[in-house]
Amino acid sequence: MSTFRRTTLGLAIALVALAAAAPLLPRWAMFLVIISLAKGLAALGLLLLMRTGLVSFGQGLYFATGAYAAGVAANSLHVGDAALMVLGGGAAAAGVAALLGLLLARYRAIFFAMLSLAFSMILYGLLVKTPALGSTDGFNVSPRTLLGLSLASGPGRYGIYGVAISSAFGCAVVLDRYLRSYLGRLAPAIRDNELRVEYMGASVRNVVHLNLVVAGALAGFGGAITALAVGHVDPEMAYWTTSGEFVFVAILSGTASVAAPFAGALVLEMLRSFAYEHAPNSWQLVMGAAMLAVILFLPDGLWSVFRRRRRAAT
Amino acid sequence: MSAILEAAGLTKTFGAVTAAANISVSIEEDTVVGLIGGNGAGKTTFLNLVTGYLKPTSGSVRFLGRDITGMAPRRITRLGICRSFQIPQVFDSLTAFENLLVGLGIVFMGRSAFVGSHLGDATPEAAAEEMLARFRLGDYRDEPVSVLPEGVRKLLDIAMAMAVKPRILLLDEPTSGVSADEKFALMDLVLGAIRADKVTVLFVEHDMDIVRRYTQRILAFYDGKVIADGDPASVLANAEVRRLVVGEGGPGEAPC
Numbered sequence: 412m413s414t415f416r417r418t419t420l421g422l423a424i425a426l427v428a429l430a431a432a433a434p435l436l437p438r439w440a441m442f443l444v445i446i447s448l449a450k451g452l453a454a455l456g457l458l459l460l461m462r463t464g465l466v467s468f469g470q471g472l473y474f475a476t477g478a479y480a481a482g483v484a485a486n487s488l489h490v491g492d493a494a495l496m497v498l499g500g501g502a503a504a505a506g507v508a509a510l511l512g513l514l515l516a517r518y519r520a521i522f523f524a525m526l527s528l529a530f531s532m533i534l535y536g537l538l539v540k541t542p543a544l545g546s547t548d549g550f551n552v553s554p555r556t557l558l559g560l561s562l563a564s565g566p567g568r569y570g571i572y573g574v575a576i577s578s579a580f581g582c583a584v585v586l587d588r589y590l591r592s593y594l595g596r597l598a599p600a601i602r603d604n605e606l607r608v609e610y611m612g613a614s615v616r617n618v619v620h621l622n623l624v625v626a627g628a629l630a631g632f633g634g635a636i637t638a639l640a641v642g643h644v645d646p647e648m649a650y651w652t653t654s655g656e657f658v659f660v661a662i663l664s665g666t667a668s669v670a671a672p673f674a675g676a677l678v679l680e681m682l683r684s685f686a687y688e689h690a691p692n693s694w695q696l697v698m699g700a701a702m703l704a705v706i707l708f709l710p711d712g713l714w715s716v717f718r719r720r721r722r723a724a725t
Numbered sequence: 726m727s728a729i730l731e732a733a734g735l736t737k738t739f740g741a742v743t744a745a746a747n748i749s750v751s752i753e754e755d756t757v758v759g760l761i762g763g764n765g766a767g768k769t770t771f772l773n774l775v776t777g778y779l780k781p782t783s784g785s786v787r788f789l790g791r792d793i794t795g796m797a798p799r800r801i802t803r804l805g806i807c808r809s810f811q812i813p814q815v816f817d818s819l820t821a822f823e824n825l826l827v828g829l830g831i832v833f834m835g836r837s838a839f840v841g842s843h844l845g846d847a848t849p850e851a852a853a854e855e856m857l858a859r860f861r862l863g864d865y866r867d868e869p870v871s872v873l874p875e876g877v878r879k880l881l882d883i884a885m886a887m888a889v890k891p892r893i894l895l896l897d898e899p900t901s902g903v904s905a906d907e908k909f910a911l912m913d914l915v916l917g918a919i920r921a922d923k924v925t926v927l928f929v930e931h932d933m934d935i936v937r938r939y940t941q942r943i944l945a946f947y948d949g950k951v952i953a954d955g956d957p958a959s960v961l962a963n964a965e966v967r968r969l970v971v972g973e974g975g976p977g978e979a980p981c
Contacts, residue, residue, distance in 0.1 A: 593830030593849065600827045603816040610776070610814070611828040611889055612802040612835060 418587050422670060426580040433569050441572050443684065445640040447677040448579040450660055452633035454672035455586060456626030457661040462590070463622050464602030465519065469527030470630045470657045472511075472534050473504035475649035477631030478638040479544065480504070482552040491555035493562065493574050497635040504631020508624045516620040531649050538646035549645030552638045571639045578632050583669045589625070590669070598622060630657070663705050665712015675713055729754040729893050729925050730806070735774055735784035737949075744770040746949040747784070752893070757916065757926045759936040759957070761970050762946030768929045769811065771946070772895050776808050777801045789892070803835065805892035811901055811929075813882035817871040821862050821881055824870055825853040828888040852888070859918045860884040875902045876911065883915055887924070894919055896928035900935060908932060912939055933971055937961060945970050 429444065436444070453470050460467050477500030484490040484499045511530055518526055539547050554562055557570035589595040597618050600608050605615045638644045647653060656679075664675025682701055686694035709715050730752040737745040745767045752758055762768050773779040775786055777798040785794045793801055816824050829849035847855070857863050860880050865873055870881060879899065886894055899915055900908045912935055919926055930936050936943055936957065943960040945953040947969045953960045960966055 593826075593834050596823070596827060596830055599818055600816045603818055604814055607814040607816065607885070608827070608831075609797070609799045610802055610808065611831050611885065612799050613831045614799055 419584055422580055422583050426576055429576045433572055442640060443680050445572055445575040447680045448575045448673055449633040449636040451673035451676035452579060452582055453630040453657045454660040454664060454676055455582060456629035457657055458666045458672055459622050460626050461661060461666050463598040463619060465523050467527040468524045468654050468658060469531035471649045471654035472531035473508055473627040473630035474634035474653060475534060476507050477501060477504040477634030478644040478648050481635035481638045482550060482644045485552055485554060493554040493557045493570055493639055496554055497574055497578060497632055500635025501628045501631040505624050505628035508627025512620040512623040515623055516616045528651055531654055532651060535646050535649040538649060547646060549643060551643050553642060554639050575636050578636060579673055582629055587669045663713055665714040667714045671712060671714035727754055729789060731787040733785050736782045737770055737774055737779060738782050743949050745774060748951055750944060752927060754925055755923050756942060757940050759940035759943045760927060760929045761936055761943060763970055766946040767949040768946055769897055772808055772897055776806060802889055807886040807889050807891035808895040809883040809886045809897060811897040813878040815870045815878055815881055820867050821865045821870055822853055824881060824885055825856050825888050828885050829853050832889055856884050856888055887919060891924055893925040898929050900932060908935060
């Protein structure tokens with residue numbers, strides 16, 4: 412219980428700090444934070460799946476679903492409100508996850524990973540072949556208001572940043588609560604021993620299905636926020652490299668805390684920005700070396716640095 | 726006394742192998758029954774059939790008069806039949822306390838689904854503490870169970886089965902992997918903890934001294950069939966049982 416309060420307090424401090432920093436941040440930094448938090452949301456879903464013993468190489472599917480749903484809501488359904496677009500994106504992704512979960516929840520390990528990858532590539536293929544959704548080019552997305560406030564001028568300029576930090580905060584707090592509930596505690600139990608969970612009276616498949624939906628919704632929120640910030644969606648969001656990046660972030664961060672994926676995504680985005688600037692032709696090399704270093708020296712992810720220090724202090 | 730568990734004509738074949746052949750057994754409520762037999766006699770198959778892990782080729786299982794043949798293990802668990810495992814099936818990355826909390830949390834969430842099993846006013850946390858105390862696992866409360874000795878893991882495995890508040894508990898070789906001089910202490914502790922709730926017990930065992938001492942009735946299995954059923958003294962004196970199960974037959978006869 413005390414860990415739960417400490418996590419919530421830490422997240423609240425981070426929220427206030429990010430909100431207070433808004434007027435000081437240059438535009439590029441604000442954009443970097445928004446994109447990091449959006450990717451962090453997708454990685455947060457992976458954290459839940461990894462705790463359940465599953466690695467999905469297809470979270471891009473829900474990321475793209477969320478982004479396209481937000482775009483379609485704005486362009487075709489005339490929903491111009493950023494908050495509604497994000498909610499719609501998450502709901503659409505959760506719906507897709509609920510449907511695909513009927514099949515995915517039956518598979519484990521490499522079969523689950525490959526099947527999730529296959530589904531995301533099917534969506535990629537569909538998006539590329541659909542002229543109504545812009546085919547390979549995608550289409551532009553322009554949110555107009557946030558809770559009735561215009562995004563074009565005044566405090567509205569910080570609107571999407573505000574949506575990003577409050578979505579990340581809300582999702583992290585709710586997921587933290589879920590992970591500490593009796594239902595959430597079944598995730599590591601399922602990872603360790605499915606047979607025993609069944610023999611204790613719970614349906615493993617239903618819990619896995621639920622966690623797939625939650626992870627899908629989180630990726631959907633992230634995709635919708637990305638669509639708002641970039642102002643554009645394209646099929647690359649469903650491509651396997653996007654999914655691979657979420658796995659990259661999740662492994663880099665570790666599964667110790669719900670704050671870890673956001674910190675990991677921020678580190679990754681900053682690292683990429685600097686690598687891009689200083690080694691434009693070999694930035695992938697820098698990223699790969701960073702990943703290798705984390706796996707070798709911090710096998711439990713970046714967040715384990717905090718844990719070790721805490722353990723050493725007590 | 727009424728029958729809590731009835732198997733009628735239970736048969737299970739795997740291709741040409743018959744693991745259970747027409748087993749008909751009735752277990753009375755509030756008794757302790759021992760199940761003996763050599764390797765491959767069908768003891769664990771019987772437990773797997775009763776708990777729904779295997780579906781019988783033919784025959785039926787009734788629990789408190791209700792047909793449970795072919796039900797999924799989780800539904801059978803909720804009705805009140807629980808089991809422990811020969812090799813402890815625990816959650817290795819969790820602590821002993823968290824292991825118990827998984828089961829108690831499931832009971833807490835599914836209060837309406839668990840027939841006759843409830844926590845009363847106790848929270849799952851309080852119930853987990855009580856189970857740790859009852860099975861004398863308090864010293865291991867916050868240890869990850871992957872580092873615990875095998876005997877403690879077996880005890881935890883049984884405690885987890887008890888956490889789900891069963892009406893009948895099936896123990897698969899509770900003393901296997903436990904040293905000879907600890908077996909009686911372990912069985913005293915386990916049966917004391919279980920029988921405090923008047924839970925019916927059926928346990929698979931290889932040690933005849935244990936079976937003789939703790940049971941009111943013995944079922945002897947051989948080659949998928951029940952070859953003897955009765956009070957411990959008469960079953961253990963049965964010539965066929967002595968020859969095929971206990972292994973005290975004439976010279977040259979290989980004990981199975």
